[in-house]
Amino acid sequence: MKILIIEDEFILATDLSDTLEAEGYEVVFVADNGPEALEFYQKNEVDLVLCDIHINGDWDGIETVKRLIDVRQSPIIYLTAFTDAETLERAKETYPAAYIPKPYHIVNLRMAIEMAINNFAMRVHPMKILKDTKTDVARKEAILQVNECIFIKQNYQFVKFRLDDILYLEAESMYTNIVTSQKKYVIRQTVGGVLERLPIKHLVRIHRSYAVNIHRIESFNEHEVIINGQAFPLGRSFKDEFMRQFMFR
Incomplete structure (x- = not known):
């Protein structure tokens, strides 16, 4: 998370x-003034x-945030x-995700970051969030979308990857491995539940145990699909739907 x-x-x-880097986040920039x-x-x-x-300069933090969210929305x-x-009333005008007094505690900050991403995704893409909220599994395994990225919970924090980075999904008992070009989550x-929730056409x-990103396919034949040098079985009952993804000329 940047x-x-x-x-x-x-x-x-x-x-x-x-502290944030040690928690697994990526601090992309530190600024001491608004501009x-x-x-x-x-x-x-x-x-x-x-x-x-x-903060330094003519803009305080609240004025700076107002200018940031004029560019695009982000959790604050x-x-x-x-x-x-x-000050609190002025801050409310920017709809922050949290308002944490100094000195901060890392546990409170970690929880605030998680809630900020969750609530922001709900506000920006309310129909793209995990829909089945009736079970404990659904509540714990939220899939959040923010713009072209997906956040999923791993080891008590949300981690991010781009939708286009997904290579394939692999079923493993009651779990699904989401394999990207960099890592496996x-x-x-x-697999069916994940497919319902990921907004990727x-x-x-292609198989009871696999779903693939057709943009990452290197080759295929009647029986298998090759992605990143790895072969995946093409099931008979999934073949027609798979072939409909291609335009024949």
């Missing part, structure tokens, strides 16, 4: 950055913003020593 930090205290910013943060935000991918309210968490009612859902079931 995080932008806006903080004017160098030691605190460094400590926060190191610098805005310039980076306009040109780069950012998943979440952690912002102090008292304020980390600040300001807890007065007036495990989610407690069936080119992810196609």
Whole structure:
């Protein structure tokens, strides 16, 4: 997860950055003023913003955040020593995911980040979230979409990958392996359940145990499909649907 930090205290910013990196997040930039943060935000991918309210320059943190969300929406968490009612009312106008007083505790920050991503995905793509909320499994194994990326929970935090990076899905008992070009993720859902929730038209079931990204296919024949040098069986009952993905000339 790519995080932008806006903080004017160098030691605190460094400590926060190191803590987040140790937690598995990626701090893509640290700015100590609004214009610098805005310039980076306009040109780069950012998943979440952690912002102090008292920062260098003419813009405070709240004004900076207003300018950021004018560019595009992102989840915002304020980390600040300001807890007065007036500041809090101004901060509310930017609809932050959390407002955490300094000094922060990493456990509270970790929970705030998770809730921020979850609530932001619900607000931006309400129909793209895991739909079946009747079971404990469904609540624990949420699949969240933010723009062209997917967040799934792994080891108590949400991790992100791009939709186009998915190579294939593989069934393994009650679990599904989501295999990307970089890594394998495990989610407690069936392949069919994952397919219902991932908004990818080119992810196609080819076998009871496999679904593949047709954009990543290297070759195929009557019996198997090759992706990244690996062969996957093409089941007889899935062959017609698989062939419908291609335009014949």
